[in-house]
Amino acid sequence: MPASNFLSIGRVFLRTWPYLKPLVWHIVLWVCLQLASFTTSGLAVVLVQDILNNKIMLGHPLEPGQATLLLLDERYVETAELTQEQRIVVRDRFILAVALGVLLNTLVLQLIVLHYYFTWITQQLNQRLRVAMIERAERVSLRYHSHARTGDAIYRIYQDSNTITAVVDTVILDPINITARCLTALFILWLFSPWLGLIGVLATVPILAIAAWYTPRLQRLSRQARQAASDLTSRIQEAFAGIRVVKANQAEQALLARFDADSRRALDAALRLRLEIILLWMAILAVGGGGILLADYLMAGWTMSEENTWLAGMVTLVGFAVWNLGAYQAASGRSAEYSDWSRGLIAKWTHMLDMAVGLERAFRLLDGEVDVEESANPVAVPRPIHEVAFREVSFSYQPGTPVLTGVDLVAKAGTVTALVGATGAGKTTLMSLLLRLYDPDSGTISLNGTDLRDIGIEDLRGNIAIALQQNVLFAATVADNIGYAASVRGTAATRDEIEAAAHIACADEFIGSMAQGYDTELGERGGKLSAGQRQRLSIARAVLRDTPILILDEPTASLDAQTEQRLLRNLSEWGIGRVVFLITHRLSTIQGADRIAFLEHGRFVETGDHETLVAMPDGRYRSFVEAEVAGAREAS
Amino acid sequence: MNAAAEEAAEAPRGIAGELSGLGVSPRFDDRIDLDPELTNRESLRLIWRALKLLRSVKALFFGKLCLATLALVPGLTLSWVGKVLIDQVLLGAPIDDSEVRFPPHFQPFVDAVRDLDRGDVLLAVIALLATMLVLFGRGGLGVWIGYGADTATNSELKLNAGSSRVAGVVGVIDTWLHIRLSQRLANGLRTRLFRRLAHLPMAKLDDHRIGDSVYRVMYDAPDVPEISLGLTLEPVFTLIGVAISLYLIQYSYGAVSPQIVWVAGLLVPVGLLATLPASGLIRRVQQASRAAGTATTNAIEENMSNIAAVQSLGGMARERARLAAKSEESYRRFRHVRIMEIGVSAVSYLLTVGLGAFVAIVVLAEIIVGRMTPGDWAALFGLALSIGGAGLAIGMAWINLQANTAAIRRVFFFLDLDAEDTLGTLDDLPPVRQSVRFERVEMRYPNGHRALAGVDLELRIGELVAVVGPTGAGKTSLAGLVPGFYRPSRGRVLIDGHDIAAVDLESLRRQVSYVFQEHLLMSESIRANLRLGNPAATEEDLRTACRTARILDFVESLADGFDTVLGQSGDTLSVGQKQRLCIARGLVRDTPILILDEPTSALDPRTENALVHSLRDAAEGRLVIVIAHRLSTIRRADRIVFMEDGSVREVGTHEALMAAGGGYRRFVELQGGLQGGRGQPRA
Structure with a gap:
């Protein structure tokens, strides 16, 4: 596997550490609970297969440990074969025990505790990152924004920061869990036969080779797909902002054509990426599936000739001294599990690649050159x-x-x-x-x-208060727009202050003529106000800050001469x-x-x-x- | 009450609740559809519309159907392979030693291996499994990459969603078709939404929130294919699978153990019962979560597009807090969704465990008495579980469907918004040669505000007309009538005697160029920006237009000249430069x-003089209407239209109007008088 890929992914994932750090104990606790749950259920399955297949279905006597677990006496152990009545009793207790175990482990622990806990942890993380990114986006100087398209910034913050949520999941937790599952399965297989263990270990070689060969490819495709999606977002956003100009210039067709081309590119890139991932899975499935078939063939052969299992007499809890139906079922189940989970690990790897690309883009914003550096020991104005x-x-x-x-x-x-x-x-x-x-x-x-x-x-x-030439109004009421800056100082502006500011800016007249006066809702970017009205609102906003x-x-x-003169007079007094x-x-x-x-x-x-x-x-x-x-x- | 809300109230489909937040409610974010109530009839109508969309992708859909049918094969076969492996290979029982009949489609394999010994049967089984592995793989396929824990993100993923019940060769092709199908459907809708936006009347677009809402609805679009496909493919194949499984159980085990058959049959309704009662609740919670997610997007978007204002007003800390609060709220609601989901899963899981235990008791009893073999355990238990799972799947599909119908409703609502009446039935406007005439034109905005009150006016080709008046006099409204951006509520606008209400809008706009107060440039090259309205313009046309707009020198001074790519909203240019580029763009259209x-407004006097001068030349053979405040611009006009309170007060040349001593003169004196008051320059 190319070292550079590991390195770059590792570096990117290291960057999430500051955001992870406050949550680290939650994560550790979650992992421990998870591991305990997996290993117990993994080992329990072996026991279940023995009782079900060998004891209930075929009538073999119970092992002493099994009788104790099911609260049965030695008549179930010291006999050549269980009677039908005995088998019925074993069946009922067995089913009750299994149902209880399954409910406790899967329902309570897995679903209710761990699932919800995990959602909570990832959200905490994502929240931190989003806030950090917005903060950064605001600090990175305007020079950056004048070149980066807004749509792209939104895409990054929204899409890419969500990727971080999945980082903990995909990069840290899932691999731990899946590896634990794989190792448990492999360990059990090894107990049955070292050959099976060897097949399992050997099968990983071609799987890793295939994954390594695919890695750079997937990374490239993933980057293309994200870029295309981001371009499309920008395009849509810009088109919406400039729709009036588009209409006035009758450029609707051109716009649609470009949208069409952009979305085609984005969709093709997305499809391409997905198909390649599927093909990778298929290649690995071929290896893993082949391994399973080989193992099945061997195990079925051993069962037919009733060969000894490797650990024959060492286990007292389960009756797998020789290969029998239960042993076959238990081992075959483990080999399938091992194969499926190791494929899961590769699937995680492909997720990881896609995420690394997302994070790279997210961190590029976080690392964005800060032209305006905050002083280490700032003095007061x-x-x-x-x-x-x-x-x-x-x-x-x-x-x-x-x-x-x-x-x-x-x-x-x-x-x-x-x-x-x-x-x-x-x-x-x-x-x-x-x-x-x-x-x-x-x-x-x-x-x-x-x-x-x-x-x-x-x-x-x-x-410093400023009334910008390109005056920006927020989607809020007139009063809120004027009072916007005042709440920066910590206290909301009173209605009197707002009206006084509006008066100085000569905005009181037209506000008074609006149906709901100061409570009129403005649309984004100022809705239906004329340029001159917007201008006066933003002057009022600046005046109110009293700087x-x-x-x-x-x-x-954009003012007529009369209003201009009145405004200038007011301002020079103020x-x-x-x-x-x-x-x-x-x-x-x-x-x-x-x-x-x-x-x-x-x-x-x-x-x-x-x-x-x-x-x-x-x-x-x-x-x-x-x-x-x-x-x-x-x-x- | 603002315009959008009123229009929404008038919307033909009575979906006022949809947009109620647009104007009535004081909170901005309430414009998101928070209304979770959908009548069953409305749901059905929407679902029917979603289904009709499938007509546009017939071939793909048919292909997907075929493959999905094929994908049922392994589920119905593997159980029996397992039975043969256990009974004949592992336990060495003769093949016809049981009362249980093999199903018809598996009989050929049974016949083939009937006379073989155990080892050869094993080989045959392995060979069959290998073939199945190549064709169908193990397990299903589904590509979900880059997932996040947020409702809004999922939209982008849904757009490219695809899955198959199987893997292997069949699964790959099946998934491929599925992805293409989702993409085709969702993108078709997005394109329609986009086109709809382009054809919304200008009066609606004046309220930017309409446009912004459409923008957000673009993210709802991928929910629609999920419905059309989710409703046709998943439940149908689930039901087919269930039916076949039940038939097979009846065929093989009906004689041996009739109760097995009805237990299996019960699994479906029980699964449904576990999920349906919760569906209404889940839908409501999901809806709230989605709304909160949208609110976060809004906050981020507003923050980004107003970044200069936020920075300069020192509002960063406040913006951050606002965003954090929105985001936190969105997560809180998402967790509620999770809790609901967990609750439903828990109930259905309990039922599954209970049913599994029951099936186990029945089947094991049959095995103990010897009517069935351990191989039947493998065969039956697999079938029973898949049937039970099917019931749950259908129940969950119903819940998801409900969640999506709200999104579908938004999508269709915007698709149905009134478009401009650009029906091709109207005649084209012939090339304009003479005049634009306003006849008793009155205009009201949808909110009732009267912008124009009975304007009578004639403007002739070849004139440079200045429209003058105090802020709010109705100048922009008057000008907006000419290209049909607005419609007069009373009276007519005639161009060469043709009522523009009766001519094709496209043909009208082909002959009118309008340069807005706001200067919007796309983040593309200057050349692409200039050619926006006239893609056929030659290099020379561009240079001429730039020269007239007095921007040619500047453009040529740039390193890349006309190929310079502008930043977001043209931020790298000064306001004056943008203004002149926009004028040049209008001139390139040559209308x-x-x-x-x-x-x-943003030009220094020298540039302004030069520009007005060249505009005068441009007025040769054209009608140029200039809305202006600056006297130096106004004075050069052939005629001046002085407006006040939505009416035309005076029309004439500068001299004539000055001599008349009316409102215009007072208007000029206020400017000119003060100008001379403080130090008249020696000219």
Whole structure:
């Protein structure tokens, strides 16, 4: 078996240890109960076969130990043959004993105790992993998410973390159990005849060889199948998100065709994987089944000639001194069991391969490069904040295409700073850096001189409120959406706070006109609200957080002029003592700022208030303003 | 009350409970079907529909039927092989020494070995077993890989489920056919759901939750083949097996021990009795578990798609807690399912043990008195157990069936949702040459909100029209009427004199391009994104469109140019870049009518100027409708439509409207006046 496969699977499975560790005593207890159950029942079967076949059916006298067990006297032992009446008595007691044993072991222990206990253990494990993965997915920087498709992430968390549940089962517990069963069966066979034991051991050689030959193949197919399923999920998800665009472009047919192709690929991959697994099983079945037939042939021959069993006289509890009907039944049953369970072990191996693939993908997310590393000893955000400073900040999303190159900017408390510049100049990126959604490639960003990287991430973000340009609303009521961020601080927002925030954001009017006002349910992604309404809700949400730093990304893009002016007035009143950043294109909005920072080619080329900048001859800002005014004038 | 809920209430099949959570209930997750009550009639109707699906896979189904019949052979034969091995080989009894008759299909083998000695009979038996091993293997086949302990995960596995009662050559082929059958059926349904979504009216899609629900229902789809197959294959073959087994017992043992026959016959109803009473209870618990599983998926999905917002609002800890709670709840409910299952298994197991003991007592009595041989024990006990198992299997099948009918109901419900009336009976709209006219158009959303109140308006090809007005004035609703996204509740929209309600929707949309406020790009190459609406577009068409949208320079500056693959929802681009790509996508379609909903909101003035300038050129021979707030965009329009409160207040050129001194002038002054107020640049 290729060592690399063992290694990679081993490594992947080792990774589950931290999640397993808290449950380890439960698992040990479960295994012990299980083993006790298997070995007792395995040995009991031999006894059962002897009494049933040799004693009841053929009338052989009971062994002394058997008579004691069934509470019968020596008349059942010291006789050449049992009478019909005696056989009836043995039958009744035997059936009662077997029924009791079966109920106790199978029903109580196996089904009720162990089955439920196992479900509980695996769920505990799966829960831990899911939470860890979500946590990680949130910490892995946005850079990861902008490249990984959402559907894939969902697939991973949902499908692959479930695989972990099965890890304990397939990799640790089942192999232990099955091996114990195999060994018990093999041990009993050996007692009957070393030859049988030898056949059993020898049969494992071709079985292992076949499994080893198949392993890399199955791994590859399993990876393909999972990738195809994940691609399909992404495709479906994306299609659903963008369905309006699809309709507007009449691309339904193209979409269906792609869906069709994707699902065909996924289905074919799934079928292929399953067929290969079946074929592997068949190959192993051929070996195992052949072994059973050979053993049966030998045993039947020995029974016909009534040869001695290997341990002939050593056993007093069962009457298997020579090969007889009971001995044949007991041994033949064990050889079938041995063969079937060792096949089960191989089946577990194929499961294991598939799981290793799933885990590999799950851990890739867990191992995902964390661009934004939490400081080991985070300091608190300084209060009050006097200034936010960017010094020589450079950043690029992809190597080779810098977005920011040496940005310098200081924003003081109590000022509104407008970030202005051409589309794609890096204004939004700059604010993402302030939030530590990314860290700069070089340079520092500091609050009152404290480097952001020394501040706890959650603490930092807790002190910055932002109204995003791509405003995201949650599927909840209007009030919940505005109050969303407040519950981050631990206490729910009161209705008064929510209404006050809505008032500042000029959202109170349209909310009031909704049939259920603040209790109106919004659909996912904002349902039926217009862009301007969504914008104002997300501004209200940011305002409600009452943080020392506020970022507004294009807050007025979808507002009419009247609402815009009212909003700006409200914000500047509210903004006293805070650092407010405003990212915007609208001249009317820009003019409301105390300071304007004009960004071009990844750096601030001009900084100052509107009058100063406009007064600069050949200034970049000035020509920007002229373009706007000229645009408006040219048409008139 | 929101739109979706109302529409659901109007849904023809009276399945309001299905979607009751959509609007009425305050809790979002309640939109999952929590209603476990299904009348028997409804169950039967749904099951009948599921069965009718089999028509689409006739050949496969027939093949599976044949093989499954063949798979009954080993169960009915091996018992007798065991009898011969024990009686004739091991105990050395003559073959016809018993009152028990061998069944007809096994008689040829008996005849063949009648005159052989013990050793040769053994060889014959081994040879027969070897043949059976190749053909039927040992035990059955079923591939269940990557299983998890969760209801939602199982859907993906059900899609590719397949099994056989036997292994060996027959079993492999049987399983293969079964997998293909499940896949074919489930995927057929998924495709239909997908197509249904693509044809849902835009007003429904405005409520994203409808789309999201369909998405989830895609995961219910694999339950349907499980029903159609589970109902036709499993119980049928189980019953056939039982019937044959009973016949064989009667044939062989009827004369020797009549009570054996009726004991065996009783096994089936007893097995059923053990499971049926619990079925309603189990179904309810399973349903609750499934709903909780869906809630977890919802939580994860929302979390992932809102990741930027969650991160920037510092809501991570809260989101994590929310997810953990959902997931924990899902597991708790799943454990309840387990407990129910264990309870049912325990009862049926008890019954099995009791019946087994009874059969053992009867058969052993016959052996002790010498009417039967130890070989008959092997033959009979195997047959009796398989009959008892069959009763249990049918009972369990019924329970599973019930669990699935709820899923089936959801699937069919969405398949039946109103589609747009795109019936091919309507005439095509001829190429647009003149105008779009609104005649007393009134429009209400399904929730009763009036978006437009009696609009009369004519827009001509060759014009660049700006639609202006305060937020909520009805601009988007007006524009959405043109491509038939919405339907007027009163009045008509005429294009070149054709009422668009009376023309084929496809032909209408072929001539209208609509660029939305939200800029949605697929995670594919820029080229594929641009060609979305016009797969036939040439490289030159793409470049022209990009040039007009002022994005060509940017695209060419990318390392891979048009082949650059965009990230999830185009996150690697700035909003302005996405906006312009979406405009370019609209332009690539090259339609006589182009509608742009706020195309310049995220653009800097210079880019905006250039874009509006090229749009003016694009209006040559086209009708371009621009919804806008920015004065610099508005002013360049040939005509301005000023709207307020769902009505068109003023129409005219910028100068005319300024001179009129109405609402438009006030609107402009508010913007322009303040603009000049704080430092007029020297132009």
